[in-house]
Amino acid sequence: MAETLAPSSAPELGQTQGGGDHGPDQGTKRDFLKLVAGSFAAVGVGAIVWPFIHSMNPAKDVLALASTDVPLGHIAEGQAVTVMWRGKPVFVRHRTGAEITEAKAVPLGELRDPQPDSARVQREPWLVVLGVCTHLGCVPLGQKPTDARGDFGGWFCPCHGSHYDTSGRIRRGPAPANLTVPEYNFTSDTQIRIG
């Protein structure tokens, strides 16, 4: 009835399968219904699956612990402390003048992951890096005065023998990248906030 009144309007909705007189580009009412039903089903499945997936992401209490304050006042020159941040160790080293000079003197061409020392520190005496080897996630040695610090005076990873320099850059061994510098800022001259 509607077709006779408005023959030009939406023929694909007025004809059933096997109408025979429409081309392959027109589609049938059944195609349309399948497409609509399928789309709604996909949206529904997505809406159900997402809460489950998202429940595995960090919860609010985990995110609330995502920053750590570190007082620097008690760390003497040449000393280093390790703090926990997001369940991982962060190395905070109060570098000596010699170590800073050494870090700045290295030509970038010698580095596997070229980064000048200035790009890795906010204030020269303070080097803050994640204590996680970029090879396979072990904690490198070098925080204690008695630790082996590797051939470049920074850190040495005992798992697979990666050597890091006094700027936390990879110098030798299997690790592909420098120790990560976390996001942090100086809240005062004697305190930093990591994260």
Next chain:
Amino acid sequence: MASGLHESSFTNPVVRWIDQRMPVFTMMQKEYGTFPTPRNFNYFWNFGALAMINLMIMIATGIFLAMNYTAHTSLAFDSVERIMRDVNYGWLIRYVHMNGASMFFIVVLIHVWRGMYYGSYKKPRELLWILGVVIFLLMMATAFMGYVLPWGQMSFWGATVITNLFSAIPLVGNSIVTLLWGGFSVDNPTLNRFFSLHYLLPFVITGVVFLHVAALHITGSNNPLGIEPKGPQDTLPFHPYYTIKDSVGIVVYLIVFAFLVFFTPNYLGHPDNYIPANPLSTPAHIVPEWYFLPFYAILRAVPNKLGGVLMMFGAIAVLFVLPWLDRSPVRSMRFRPIAKWLFLLWTVNFFVLMWAGGKPAEGLYVVISRLSTAYYFAYFLVILPLLGKIERPLPLPESISRAVLRGGGPLPGGAAAKPMEKA
């Protein structure tokens, strides 16, 4: 075709390759595609599929809850609150799991009721029915232990009361209770084992559901007329006819489910379970979850500890022998003029027990509980065996198709000459 390969009728090369070696596609096609199903199902036949869906929802939400739950007396309550407040969508997953338990019992109780009204437990479906009762028992055990996990007041005191039921057993009762507790009261060892078993049992249920469905696919489904299909004119392929009919039921089911979860998530629970467990103070009125109330009423109706416990377990145990208590060869209550009304009375009586179970055990409530308990058992042990002898059933239709098509359907060959199963 190489020898040893299954002869597959699938044409898609990948499907065919798998099907020849492991004919799962052929099996699915046979059991859920072309499976001949009585053409006269009403919506009561949705509830098996709904129970299956519900089980999957419970397992999915449960697995994700377990990722954030801590089974320790000093941490359990807080870990559940953390799920509610801190875990992304934790409130949703927990409310779905919590109300899913209630939905599961609603669905399964209707499913069982359907079986009782239409005589689905009768020969040749006795084992199918028994497996169903096993699933029901496992569900009750799982639900009970799940309710203990949040370690609120109702969790603790529910666990104490239910485990103490076993102390009614003569001689070894107290030793059994100590064994269940892993100590001298409901405490951390109890919570740990309940969590372990609460995670295990749903998979046991899944296994028994598989057997339940396997048995169903041997005997085929019962139907509202309670007469066997006599040929292809009485059946329809499961797909698309009943996949679609089940889908309609699933939509309605999900609407009810979503209403509970989003608008009244705690309506079916007890507020006292949001108070951390305290072994030094019992709440004034302790009541189990609503789905245990009828059985709780039976427990309290008997003025004897062991007697009450036996009657309560007997209320489920009697279902195992129902196929042999009901002596009538007519399945569907539609054709049983007396049993129909006495069964509907039994149904009302079940709700009376449920109501009485939620009331304090004193005065008139006890009297009502006792009368209701008496009728609950009398229906199985006296009425059904007697009715098999004295009731005169209505004439059964000649075939499903004749009844469905109001007498206009084709008569199956020779069916007219054959006497009906029991008229």
